[in-house]
Amino acid sequence: MTADKAPHPDPLARSTRPAVSGPAVELRNLTKVFNGFTAVDDASFEVMPGEILGLLGPNGAGKTTIIHMLVGLTTPTSGSIRMFGLDLAGHRESILDQVNFSSSYVSMPYSLTVAECLKVFARLYNVRRPGPRIDELLATFGMSEVRNKQVRHLSTGQQTRLNLAKAFINDPRILLLDEPTASLDPDIADRTRSLLVQVAEQKGTSILYTSHNMREMEKISARVVFMHKGKVIATGRPAEVVRKFAGHDLEDAFLKVIREERT
Amino acid sequence: MKLHRVAAVFLRQTYLYKRSLPRLMEILYWPLLDLVLWGFISVYLARYQEGLPNFVAFFLGALILWDILHRSQLGISVSFLEDIWARNFLNLFVSPLKPSEYIMALMCVSAFKIVLAGAVMALLAWVFYSFNIFLIGISLVPFVLSLVALGWAIGVFTTALILRFGQQAEILAWGVAMLFQPMSAVFYPVSVLPPFLRTLARGVPSSYVFEGMREVITNGGFPVQKLLWAAGLNALYLVAAFFFFYRVFRTVKKKGLLARVGE
Numbered sequence: 079m080t081a082d083k084a085p086h087p088d089p090l091a092r093s094t095r096p097a098v099s100g101p102a103v104e105l106r107n108l109t110k111v112f113n114g115f116t117a118v119d120d121a122s123f124e125v126m127p128g129e130i131l132g133l134l135g136p137n138g139a140g141k142t143t144i145i146h147m148l149v150g151l152t153t154p155t156s157g158s159i160r161m162f163g164l165d166l167a168g169h170r171e172s173i174l175d176q177v178n179f180s181s182s183y184v185s186m187p188y189s190l191t192v193a194e195c196l197k198v199f200a201r202l203y204n205v206r207r208p209g210p211r212i213d214e215l216l217a218t219f220g221m222s223e224v225r226n227k228q229v230r231h232l233s234t235g236q237q238t239r240l241n242l243a244k245a246f247i248n249d250p251r252i253l254l255l256d257e258p259t260a261s262l263d264p265d266i267a268d269r270t271r272s273l274l275v276q277v278a279e280q281k282g283t284s285i286l287y288t289s290h291n292m293r294e295m296e297k298i299s300a301r302v303v304f305m306h307k308g309k310v311i312a313t314g315r316p317a318e319v320v321r322k323f324a325g326h327d328l329e330d331a332f333l334k335v336i337r338e339e340r341t
Numbered sequence: 342m343k344l345h346r347v348a349a350v351f352l353r354q355t356y357l358y359k360r361s362l363p364r365l366m367e368i369l370y371w372p373l374l375d376l377v378l379w380g381f382i383s384v385y386l387a388r389y390q391e392g393l394p395n396f397v398a399f400f401l402g403a404l405i406l407w408d409i410l411h412r413s414q415l416g417i418s419v420s421f422l423e424d425i426w427a428r429n430f431l432n433l434f435v436s437p438l439k440p441s442e443y444i445m446a447l448m449c450v451s452a453f454k455i456v457l458a459g460a461v462m463a464l465l466a467w468v469f470y471s472f473n474i475f476l477i478g479i480s481l482v483p484f485v486l487s488l489v490a491l492g493w494a495i496g497v498f499t500t501a502l503i504l505r506f507g508q509q510a511e512i513l514a515w516g517v518a519m520l521f522q523p524m525s526a527v528f529y530p531v532s533v534l535p536p537f538l539r540t541l542a543r544g545v546p547s548s549y550v551f552e553g554m555r556e557v558i559t560n561g562g563f564p565v566q567k568l569l570w571a572a573g574l575n576a577l578y579l580v581a582a583f584f585f586f587y588r589v590f591r592t593v594k595k596k597g598l599l600a601r602v603g604e
Contacts, residue, residue, distance in 0.1 A: 112597055143597065149435040151600040153591075171437045179435040185428040202436045244432065254435075 100163055102127045102252055102284035108157035110143050117143045119308035128282040132299035136336050139305040141288040145254050149179050180245035181256035182238055188230040192221055192240055203248035215243040234261045255287035271298050292329035306335060363512040370516060377523045385529035398558045401472045403551055405462045407527045410488040410547060411518050412458045416451025417496025418514035430602045440590050448493055480557045484550050487571040491546050494578035501589040526551050546574035
């Protein structure tokens with residue numbers, strides 16, 4: 079984004095899709111227990127098509143565990159996950175073909191170049207005409223100039239952008255993002271947020287993301303799910319959640335909940 | 342030089358051994374294996390003081406074939422470790438990639454490495470020692486296939502162990518195959534082994550290959566019975582390794598360890 083200032087014409091357009099009726103993601107009574115510790119406790123919520131849903135909560139609230147269950151990395155102890163109306167456990171392959179994930183804490187192979195990494199993932203997701211798609215994504219994320227650079231030589235911010243580019247490679251209908259802007263400078267973080275809003279609005283992509291940046295949450299989320307100690311303690315539009323906890327803003331509400339608990 | 346600083350670094354290193362069985366292997370496992378292997382080679386050489394038949398062919402042939410087994414195993418387990426070291430494992434398994442597809446890809450990598458390494462070894466043995474591995478004749482093909490199959494079974498088994506016990510178990514990638522070496526009778530006949538190891542050797546497919554190789558070099562022919570034994574045992578080993586891998590994969594998903602591989 080820094081390298082390629084010129085706006086790209088509909089950068090993430092790849093396909094047209096049929097409209098989805100009902101929630102894109104639906105969690106019902108989802109519980110995960112690790113060796114007697116309940117990481118997620120009876121969580122239920124849904125993400126609608128084209129909706130950006132922020133998953134909010136302190137460290138250890140269960141946000142990442144939920145995302146890991148949504149991408150099939152962790153098996154739930156009980157409850158159900160449905161995407162596009164299909165049960166994840168029974169339709170893993172066809173569902174994950176239309177989902178993607180990005181986390182600041184996951185890397186790409188260090189010895190591969192940026193373009194090679196994207197080629198590998200284009201193959202994994204069976205992207206038709208991967209070359210033009212990779213060019214589009216590199217332009218969108220301002221990575222064209224480093225396309226032949228090995229991942230090990232990228233800055234942290236560039237690695238995060240590469241992860242985001244990978245997350246868009248299959249033009250996902252559901253995007254799961256674990257702290258996507260954590261290591262980005264304010265300018266690139268802002269551009270990334272704009273891109274997420276654009277993708278949700280124009281393409282109907284459902285986005286579930288976690289962040290500790292409350293302003294970011296307030297700015298781009300249609301709704302937030304507030305989690306604490308594995309439980310969903312509030313769901314609604316950011317303003318509704320702020321009102322529920324009598325805060326000035328989302329950060330204030332967050333601090334109130336956490337500090338009241340500790341005192 | 343300050344002793345407290347030396348002590349601090351010493352302490353940091355010894356803490357690692359306190360909780361890590363794989364690290365204890367460095368102290369106990371490797372010296373034991375070396376002693377056993379070289380001990381039996383010495384017994385074999387002492388028995389044939391008057392003149393060992395086809396000494397060079399036995400040893401170089403055995404070395405090249407053993408290397409094929411070892412490379413085929415490393416081709417699976419080290420390629421898997423590459424994804425862990427790069428913290429890329431998560432990115433792969435949030436895609437529709439199935440465990441069976443992943444293992445199949447690692448097998449292809451392994452086969453590619455074996456072809457290259459085998460060609461280099463055979464060429465060098467011919468250039469440096471005028472030893473032609475192809476004097477083994479048509480039996481070479483089933484010998485190689487049999488060793489590759491065993492290498493894959495050990496590789497899949499080792500990969501499952503690393504998946505379960507994390508990166509601290511990565512030393513197993515280099516260690517597990519060597520456990521089979523004394524009982525494979527690579528550099529000496531099975532008859533050199535004490536009775537209990539001889540019994541164990543009957544259950545190791547590679548022992549039939551190396552016995553067969555010595556038979557072919559000495560008398561020629563095609564050791565059908567030994568190859569059938571090796572093939573049958575390899576089939577059992579492969580089925581057991583895949584079964585173990587799938588069980589472990591399911592367990593790590595339940596325990597949430599798949600999401601933490603590489604941490």
